[in-house]
Amino acid sequence: LREKLIFEHSVAGRQGYSLPALDVPAVELPEALNREDIVGFPEVSEVDVVRHFTRLSTWNYGLDSGFYPLGSCTMKYNPKVNEAAARLPGMSGCHPHTPEHLSQGALGLMFELQQALAEISGFDAVTLQPAAGAHGELAGVQMIRAWHQAQGRSRKKILIPDTAHGTNPATAALCGYQVVPIASGESGILSAATVAEYMDDDVAALMVTNPNTLGLFESNIRTICDIVHQGGGLVYCDGANLNALMGIARPGDLGMDVMHFNLHKTFSTPHGGGGPGAGPVGVTEKLIPFLPKPLVVSDAGQYRLNFDRPQSIGRMRSFYGNFGIMLRAWAYILTMGGAGLKHASEMAVLNANYIRARLEDTYHLPYPNRSLHEVVFSDKQLAGDCHTLDLAKRLIDYGYHPPTIYFPLVVHGAIMIEPTETESKEVLDEFCDAMLAIAREADSHPELLLQAPGLTAVGRLDETAAARKPQLCYKPAE
Amino acid sequence: LREKLIFEHSVAGRQGYSLPALDVPAVELPEALNREDIVGFPEVSEVDVVRHFTRLSTWNYGLDSGFYPLGSCTMKYNPKVNEAAARLPGMSGCHPHTPEHLSQGALGLMFELQQALAEISGFDAVTLQPAAGAHGELAGVQMIRAWHQAQGRSRKKILIPDTAHGTNPATAALCGYQVVPIASGESGILSAATVAEYMDDDVAALMVTNPNTLGLFESNIRTICDIVHQGGGLVYCDGANLNALMGIARPGDLGMDVMHFNLHKTFSTPHGGGGPGAGPVGVTEKLIPFLPKPLVVSDAGQYRLNFDRPQSIGRMRSFYGNFGIMLRAWAYILTMGGAGLKHASEMAVLNANYIRARLEDTYHLPYPNRSLHEVVFSDKQLAGDCHTLDLAKRLIDYGYHPPTIYFPLVVHGAIMIEPTETESKEVLDEFCDAMLAIAREADSHPELLLQAPGLTAVGRLDETAAARKPQLCYKPAE
Amino acid sequence: MRYIPHTDDDVRQMLATIGVDSVTDLFVEVPEAVRLDRPLELPEPMSESQVLAEMKRLAAQNATTETHTIFLGGGAYNHFIPTVIDQLISRSEFYTAYTPYQPEISQGTLQAIYEYQTLICQLTGMDVSNASMYDGASACAEAVLMAARATRRKKMLLAASLHPEYRETVATYCRHLDIELLDLPYLPSGRIDQAALATLLDTETAAVVAGYPNFFGVIEELAPLAAAAHQVGALLVTAVAEPVALGQIKSPGELGADIVVGEGQSFGMPVSYGGPGVGFFAARQKTVRSMPGRLVGATRDKDGRTGYVLTLATREQHIRREKATSNICSNQGLCVLMATIYLSLLGRRGLREVAAQNLAKAEYAKQAIGALPGFSIPFSGPTFNEFVVEVPGDIDVLLLKLEQQQILAGLPLKRYDATMEQRLLICVTEQNSREQIDILVEALKGAAA
Amino acid sequence: MRYIPHTDDDVRQMLATIGVDSVTDLFVEVPEAVRLDRPLELPEPMSESQVLAEMKRLAAQNATTETHTIFLGGGAYNHFIPTVIDQLISRSEFYTAYTPYQPEISQGTLQAIYEYQTLICQLTGMDVSNASMYDGASACAEAVLMAARATRRKKMLLAASLHPEYRETVATYCRHLDIELLDLPYLPSGRIDQAALATLLDTETAAVVAGYPNFFGVIEELAPLAAAAHQVGALLVTAVAEPVALGQIKSPGELGADIVVGEGQSFGMPVSYGGPGVGFFAARQKTVRSMPGRLVGATRDKDGRTGYVLTLATREQHIRREKATSNICSNQGLCVLMATIYLSLLGRRGLREVAAQNLAKAEYAKQAIGALPGFSIPFSGPTFNEFVVEVPGDIDVLLLKLEQQQILAGLPLKRYDATMEQRLLICVTEQNSREQIDILVEALKGAAA
Structure with missing residues (x-):
């Protein structure tokens, strides 16, 4: 219909x-x-x-419709109380130009959230301004460049491993840097030797995701950070996968200098069909002067906006960021507390490892290390002509949102599953049963995969035609 | 699934x-x-x-899913602003034992609503206490009995035409009355002569629905009321079909003595899958002493609850009625205004007549008079073995909620369609097209009707088995 | 008009299809003489923003827990309502649907009712529950009528400690049915006087009706009541105005009740100035066919899939009309859903914990207030989350003093019983913090000094 | 933990399947040395009721239209938000879904974006719109980058009357890309100085960037700007911070703009202390492949059914990585939906009527305030719903006096420009009644006296 x-x-x-x-x-x-x-x-x-x-x-299929194991996206349950809080008239109705003494609730919330994110990540200060993860990256790399400039250097290169999110190289380019890709090698993690090899005095920074997009913890990260620092560079951490580490290890303690958070991943704010999110950035002491302005500060029990930041990289957007999203994240942190956040990370990792254990005999596991909050398979062992895409579409028929597919690029036909901690063992078991059944179908009835999905409003859509002759705007028939 | x-x-x-x-x-x-x-x-x-x-x-299928032409139920659009109003903390959070001077908003709203309903219906006073239409009927018939008792009479019978809602005889019985059914005759409306024939000095009241359940206006109602009154009886009006008459004619002016309103029909409050509704009752002057207590009154600009009503039939339930529903109805009345309500009735009648005009050549129309807000067909002209039930189930496949079926009882295989004013011509046209297509299918492919519905979570359910060995409570398997 | 889609052009085309010239012509069967010849006198239509502003203006005139510290119970209770409930009941598939007449497209409503019926059975210890009724008071009245039907007797013993509004509602329903209602007195404990019961009970008695907890918050001993009633062939009807109590007190079913009714507002519904709530109604298996109200049952479709339907409709008025078990033809659908979601969220442990908090907090308040000079606790029986206090001095003056501190201290009972002019019913729920209770105690002390 | 379903038993069974002894063993790859050896120092976990209470406590410290009469604009606007919007976006199928990577189960989001793109094109008079960006300011920065790419030039003329936060954001984005930003001054009318423009424009110029209306609420004359820019091969970029204006003023597309960006918060989103809103971005057909952000296009499935997909992804970073048109990898999905619903409800006539009311009310206020002794209107150009006022005396004292009457009279411009210490930007929308405006005027008069 x-x-x-x-x-x-x-x-x-x-x-x-x-x-x-x-x-x-x-x-x-x-x-x-x-x-x-x-x-x-x-x-x-x-x-x-x-x-x-x-x-x-x-x-549409949402999280409340069922399991949504989209890797790298941390599709955890979006608590309803956070939605109610965001709709309080005193919150949603506060105008951004309200005088500071009449918006202490909003400013206070932002200040407390800055402090909490600093504590969770081990950084010295946090800005809440960026509107999304990639926006946070942009702020972060701008700060790296500003720091180098303040030191009187103008380095030109940024090292980025092949397991990085696509936004990392794009961001580096947007800041005028030349991107140098590094191979992560067979183990799936960066070796200190490789980094040392690439490190020279034109390298401004290394951008790394930890745990990386294979779900693997970068075990050599302390040494790697030392190498980069000794070479006069900084280390940027893509914080998309922070959900594996809360209360376990803090990126700031690992030697990273800058990191963005994705409040819509780690801190449970809804994804909204593509946004809005929020991408706060944490930095170590030396980068504080360069944080975007304004910054929320506390003065003798009064909260205010500090615009007087001469070394700041400036403003990333209008006003103070996606306040409505910060508010939800703060409600989540209040609900969970420190122990609750750690428990969330532990159960997220448990869930991913459980899926790995249940599927590893059937699906090819390209990297053997112990993975954390997500697990990446390939379609290498899938029978016949069936590929990752077919598996994904067939999962739709089983009532699931498919995992992330064909990412990370280092795995051919990647199937990237991130269950998050809010899923129960029963949900995981049913999903694994479906995955195993589909593997059998690929062998016995491959057409079930190749023609999937069958129960949706539309079948597989012709994306090539869409791109060849783009129709981006409705025009009534004459 | x-x-x-x-x-x-x-x-x-x-x-x-x-x-x-x-x-x-x-x-x-x-x-x-x-x-x-x-x-x-x-x-x-x-x-x-x-x-x-x-x-x-x-x-589930709701009004927001599509057309829901359930006859006699007035499934009009449920405005969203009313939902928001009902959720204001000052409304939903007000405790019923709050002192009167601290609940003037709630009391004032109820007082204004009483006044407005009186104006719309032409009655002299209104109680808001009953929780639903049938509850209002009970209050109404109790008042009739109390009035007779106050006059020192104890009449035993109530006249009820065969086009009445089933609750009418049930209510009469619950008040200790004997029910005397009257045939409405070939025209579908009550004739004055018939009523005169049944009227005697043991008749306490006539209960009539106007327009009646065939969608027909009881054109003789003034004369009939006179006959009943002259015989010492009262006339009860079932107000379920008030949506045809707002601003057109007022039951109080027609000579009726008591009427219940269905706020969830005429006044747009949501049906909620079966409730809650609200069934206020309007009465003429002579019945005011018998209204349930308490009643909201206005004293020198202050609203208060009057409990001191010695002739009252008493209390119908706890507290003051379904305040949350009254509130939505009041929001609706404020939105529409007097002219808007009249326009609603006019468009509701226009819509029903449009469906009638589009379908009357194909579907059998048992009563030829001009109908008002709803139209009743029969399955007499439906081909082959297909009956009303099959048509209804097939409509589900076309994406519609079926009309009311097999009611009123005077029409064999009745199909009772009430579109309401909130449906557009396009919606009606598509629905009529579907009805016509199904009539053709009944001829050419009857199995499409007999096996419908096909696209739902379950197929036709075995209601006989359900009643024979009732399973009303889940018990885990041992 | 944003709710009415008709354009002038639509109206013209539709009239043409119908074959009449004007909308007025559609009303030819309404005699000229009875038509309203003037516009309705109502406020001018308002825009959406004006309607909301007017509603906010009214709402601001009402005291609530956002403006006051409130200790009101007496049949409506301030419990915490998890946000999830409103999110789910706001799905239009639920709240804009009607009675599930067409089960194939109403399985959501039907399965939820089936779950509700099961939860009510588990909670009350009974075998069958109906799909709900208007409220606790009218459910109680229906229980009395059912007891009369089931026993073919006409004498009812109503506890004087039963909620007075339930008693009044029972009286209204029984008014014209030759049912005799007798008062069952209570002892200084606040519990039913069993000696008096023994005197009043006879083989004419249809039922004994008791609150549990009763109107004074006191928890009745049901087992002896049941035994006494059953001995003469009468039924025990138990009315539960505060069902959160059932998280901590034994179920009426376990103690021998035959019909258990009550008000479900405590299960996730706002107090909403007294409505809508939901009346629950549960009974023994053997009496299922004489129960009033709707019932949902499990069955199968032709492919063997489980589904749910309205069942035993032969008890209903649209088939048997004047012979139906009651005139009720709806249930409180959306409130049933709220209760079902609430009870699912709280579940086996949560409802017990909420009840434990109510019990403990009310007891803390009762002890503290009882110890205040001039105050006393007239009833000695164990209470759940509300209790009666005898206050010194003029109660209206006392209450006004507390109102000035934004405290609504309780419900003065003199409205229901002139002999109780010094008595206040105080309710404490999990929503009242210790700090609030301490402030109440201090305020009472100060006001009485 | 109500969001984490694992019972102790679940954990045990899962660990057994994995083949490890404890949860800690799952973290073996995290070296001991870098593990956090203490609990996180955060507030103790709160129950749902406590979280809500804390949020209400904070909310009560913020001034809003429920507590104050507000005349603040300057990039965020108080418009009426129809209730329908929140009802619809609260459907979990919308707000709990992510980017529509799997089109077969994301047609709801995709079709809504397609409708949004169409509405933006119709409103701005452009050919193509993207699926949205973070906000107006960052969209403006992306427009400048796109102009540089499209023209292969590096010089930008930014109107001094453009919203200062847009100007600052553009500066941040351009910081390391050798793009030169020059100021384009304005006249006493508040409009761009076209003579100065003529001097500054040359064949190195990539774009002229103008607000429409500009930061002072003044409506620029776009056509001559477009003509002048086009003459040297430069583009005209128009930034619309208050798009409700487009209901009454000619579309930038009609007047020759090449890229139109802006902030969509006015379309059904609350002010929410400045975010989230939505940046819209529209351009000419020929530049579609160099546009930043996501795009949704129509296509068909194998049975010929129309469907919608993310398209032209080759411009995006997950394929071309460092060669992508921007680093943006999301859009403001839910805000797009809000704007789409808002514009659908208001539609062709409604948006014009809302705009007409804004225009009329602001003009009424401007005339009245301009006539007050000591007050003046510094800019003579036509304005939409906000305008600058020059006030007498100490502006902070004046504003405080009004605050004491619960009025937030406007935005003092000295924060952005020290030379404007006597200037206030006052915004009047359809939400401000004539009565409110009259009170403001009286209060200003009284405070200045």
């Missing part, structure tokens, strides 16, 4: 809004400025709108 | 709640009173609960 576009529901004269009568004289703009019409905009009733988006929603 | 019962998700030790630590000394009850366990209760996490009920919801 197709749901029409909202534009196709439009009937001239229908309306879905109401306004109080205008209580002041109407004003006409000069003709040169005046807009007569918004051609194409829909005219629908409130009922039309409600049914339209309700129906659209039923074609 | 079956969703297990919540009990089947239970795992010992799992928990879905949290409490602050107890801040006073714990207390032990004497052993004779103390309960050790609640055997069978589930132990599940918050995530389990959220997924379980989210999945259950997807097997």
Whole structure:
């Protein structure tokens, strides 16, 4: 059952809004400025709108619909109390230009969150301004560059292992750096020797994800950080996988200099179909002067915004960041406490290892080390013509959201599973049973995989056609 | 995909709640009173609960899912702003024992709603206490009996036409009355002569629905009321179909003495899968002393509850009624205003007549008079072995909630369609197209009807087996 | 009009299809003489923002736990409501659906009711539960009617300690049915006087109706009541206005009750100025066919899949009309769902813990207030989360003094019983912190000084 | 722990399957030396009721339209938010899903984005819109980067009347990319000085960046700017911080803009202390492949059914990594949905009516305040819903006096520009009644007297 576009529901004269009568004289703009019409905009009733988006929603799969083991995305349960907190009128209704003495609740929350994230990560200071992980990366690498400049150096290269997220090289490039890829090698983790080999006095930084995108802890990280530091460089940590380490080990203690957090991963804020998230950044002492401005500070029990930061890299966006997301993360931290966060990391790692143990005889495991919060298989042992994509689509028929596929790039046909701690053993068992059943189907009835999914609103879509002749905007038929 | 019962998700030790630590000394009850366990209760996490009920919801069909033309139920759009209003902490959080001077908002709202319902219906006073339509009927018939008693009479019979809702005779019986059914005759409406024939001095009241359950206006109602009144009886109006008459004609003006409203029908409050509703009752002057207590009154700008009502039939339930539902109805009335309510009735009648016009050549129309807000067909012209039930189930396959079926009882294989005013011409056209297509299918491919529905979580269920050996409570397998 | 989609053009086309000239022509069967010849006198229509502003204006005139510290119970209870409940009941598939007449597209509602029925059975210790009724008071009235049907007797013994609004509602329902209602007095303990019961009980007696806990918060001893009633062939009806208590006190079923009714508002519903809540109603297996209200049962479809349907409809009024077991034709669907979600979240341990906190906090308050000079606790029986206090001086003055400190100290009982003009019913739940209780105690002390 | 389902028994069984003895053994690859040897120092865990209470405590310390009459704009706007929006975005299928990587089970998100892209195109008069960016300021920075890529030039002319936070953000993004940012001054009208523009423009110039309306609420004349820019092969980038204006002012596309960015918070999102909102980004067809951010396109499945997919991913970093058009790898999904619902509800007439009310109310306020003794309106250009006022006396004292009357009168501009120490930016939307405006005017008069 197709749901029409909202534009196709439009009937001239229908309306879905109401306004109080205008209580002041109407004003006409000069003709040169005046807009007569918004051609194409829909005219629908409130009922039309409600049914339209309700129906659209039923074609989506969310965390509350079932297991969503998308690797690298930490799709943990999004607590409902956080949503209620974010909707308190005193929170959502506070204007960003409210005088500081009349927004102490908002400022206080942000200050406490900065402190808590610093404690969790082992960094000395945290900015909450960046709007997402990649935005945090950008702030982080800007700070690295600003620090080098302040030292009077202008290094040009950034080292990035092949297990990195794609945003890492993109960010480095956006800051004017040349990207030097490093191979992580057979073990899946960086060796100190490799880093030493690449390190020279044109290297501004190493960007590393820990645990990395194979779910492996970078065991040599302390030594690697020492090597980079001795070479005059800094180490950037992509914090996307912090969910494996809370209360276990702190990136700041490991020798990293900068790290972004993904509040929408580690701290349970909803993913929203692609956002909004929030990407705070933690730094060590020496980078504090370069943090974006403003920063929330506490002065004699009053919270205020400090704009007077002459060495700051400046502003990453308007206002103070995605406050609504910070608020949810703070509610999560209050709920969990320190012991609860550690327990979350432990159970996340337990869950991933359990899946690994249940599937490793059937699915090829390209890296043998003990992995942490996620596990990466390949499709090497999948029978016949069936590949990772087919497996993923077949999982949809079984009622699951597929794992991340074809990432990380170092694994051919990668299947990257991150269960998170909020899933129960029963859920994992049923999922593993499905994975094992699909492996058998690949052998006995490969067409079940190749033609999947079968129960969705649409079948596999022609992405090539979409890209070849892009249709990005609805135009009514003439 | 079956969703297990919540009990089947239970795992010992799992928990879905949290409490602050107890801040006073714990207390032990004497052993004779103390309960050790609640055997069978589930132990599940918050995530389990959220997924379980989210999945259950997807097997339901609501108004926001699509057209829901359930006759006699007035399934109009449930405005979202009313839901928001009901959730204001100052509304939902007000305790019913709050002193009157600290609950003026709640009392004021109830007073204004009483006044508005009186104006809409033409009655002299309104009680908001009854919790549902049938509860309002009970209050109404109790008042009729109390009035007769106050007059020193003890009449024993109530006249009820065969087009009445089933609750009417049940209510009369619950008040100790003997029910005398009257045939409505070929025109589908009551004739004055018939009523005169049955009227005698043992008749306490006539209970009538107007427009009646065939969607027909009781055109003789003024004369009929006169006859009943002259015979010393009263007329009860079942207000379930008020959605046809707002601003058009008022039951109080027609000569009725008592009427219940269904706020969840006429006044847009949500049906909630079967409730809660609210069933206020309006009465003429002479019945005011008998209204249930307490009643909200206004004294010099202060609202208060009047408990001092010696002739009152008493209390119908605890507290003051379903305040949360009244509040939504009041928000609806504020939104619509007088002209808006009249427009709603007009468009509801237009919609029903449009469906009638589009389907009357194909579906048998047992009563030829002009109907108002709903239209009743029969399955007489449906081909082959297909009956009303099969048509209804086939409509599910087309994406619709079926109309009311096999009611009213005077129509064999009745199909009772009430579109309400909130549906657009496009929705009605698509529905009529489906109805016409199904009529053709009944001829060409009857199995499509007989085996419907095909796309639902379960197929047609064995209701006979359910009633023969009732399983009303889950028991775990031993 | 944002809820009515008709454009002028739509109306024109539709009238043409119908074959009439104007909307007025659709109303030809409504005689001119009875038509309303003026506009309805109601407030002018408001925009959405105006409606919300008006509602906020009204809401600001009501005291709530956001503005006051509240110790009110007496049939409605301030318990914590987990956020999950509102999220789930706000799914339109639940709240915009109606009675599950078409089971194939109503399995969500039906399965939830089946789960609710099971939870109520487990909680009350009974065999069958219906799909809910309007509220505790009307459920109690229906229980009395059912007892009369089941025993074919007309005499009812209603505990004087039963919630007075339940008693009044029972009276209204029984008014015209020749059912005799007699008072069952209570002792200084606040419990039913068993000696008086022995005198009143006879083979004409249909039922004994007791609160559990009763209106004074006192926990009755049910077992002897059941034994005495059963000896003469009468039933024991138990009414539970505060079902959180059942997390800590033995189930009525275990103690011999035959029908257990009550109010479910405590299970995840806001107090909402007294409604909507939900009446629960549970009974023994043998009486299932004479139970009032809807029932949901499990069955199978043609492929053997389990599904749920409304069942035993032969008891209902749309089939048997005046011979139906009651005139109720709905249930409190969405409130049932709220209770089901609440009880699922709290579960086996959680409900017991919440109950334990209520018990402990109320006891802490009772001891402290009872020890205040001039105050006393008139009933000696064990209480759950509310208790009666005898206060010194003018009670209205006392309460006003506390209101000025933003405290609503309790429910004065004189409204229900003129002989209780010094008595206050104080309720303490898990939502009241020790600090709040201490402040109440100090405030009472100060106000009485 | 209510979010973590593991029982002790589960943990034991899972460890056995894995083949290790304890949870600690799972962390063997984390060297002992780097493990944290103490508990995290964070507040003790709170129950749900405690978390809510703490959040309410904080919320009560913030001024909002529920506590104050507010005339703040300057990049975030108090518009009425129809209730429908929150109802719909609270459906878990929307808000708990992630980026639509698997289109077959993400058609809801994808179709909504496609509708959003279309609405943005219609509103801005452009050909293509991306699936959104973080906010208006960062979208503006991305537009500058795109202009540099598209023109292969490095000189940018930024209007001094552009929102200062947009200007600062552009500066941060351009910091290390050898892009030169020059100021484009404004006239006493508050509009860009076209003579100065003529001097600054040359064939090195990549783009002219103008606010529309600008930071002072003044509506720029875009057509001459576009003409001048195009003459030297430069682009016109238009940044719209208050897109409700586009309901009443001509679209930038119609006037010749090449890239239109802006902040969508006005479209149904709460001000939320500055975030989240949504950055919109639209451009001409020919530059689609150099646009940053995600794009959704229509396509078909094997049975010919229409469906939507993320497309032109070759511009993205997960394929081209350091050669990607930007490092952005998400969009503001849920905020996009809010804007889409808002614009659908208001539609063709509604957005124009809302804009007309903003225009009229702000003009009413501007006239009244401009007429007050000692007050003046420094900029003569036409304004939309905000305007600058020059106030007499100490501005901080003035504002404090108004705060005491629960009025937040506007944004003092000295924070952004020390030369503007007497200037206040006042914003009036459809949410401010005439009565509120009259009170503001009186209060300003009184405070200055």
